[in-house]
Amino acid sequence: AVEVKGESNVLPYVETFVSGNRLVVEFRNGYNIREHFTVEVYITTPGLSSIHLSGSGHLESGTFVCEHADIELSGSGSIECGFIAESIEAAVSGSGIMSVGGQAGIG
Numbered sequence: 001a002v003e004v005k006g007e008s009n010v011l012p013y014v015e016t017f018v019s020g021n022r023l024v025v026e027f028r029n030g031y032n033i034r035e036h037f038t039v040e041v042y043i044t045t046p047g048l049s050s051i052h053l054s055g056s057g058h059l060e061s062g063t064f065v066c067e068h069a070d071i072e073l074s075g076s077g078s079i080e081c082g083f084i085a086e087s088i089e090a091a092v093s094g095s096g097i098m099s100v101g102g103q104a105g106i107g
Contacts, residue, residue: 004039
């Protein structure tokens with residue numbers, strides 16, 4: 001399930017859709033929302049193995065169990081997440097901050 005919360009004048013410009021096996025959350029083309037308008041997206045899922053954040057958002061998750069975890073951050077955003085996995089691959093490009101907790105090599 002996906003739930004988007006924020007100010008009523010901003011929510012019409014937030015789009016969520018599935019592309020292949022990815023959930024995409026973005027602002028409509030041509031719209032730039034200033035920092036003082038906070039949008040929160042809550043995602044409930046039984047499993048997760050990949051997190052990608054591009055731009056200046058903040059992403060925070062609980063701990064997920066999977067075979068391989070892939071975390072990517074590009075831009076000035078931040079990610080806080082946890083995985084218990086056989087292998088974890090994480091990459092940051094830009095000035096962002098990533099904090100990954102959990103365990104690797106469980107198999």
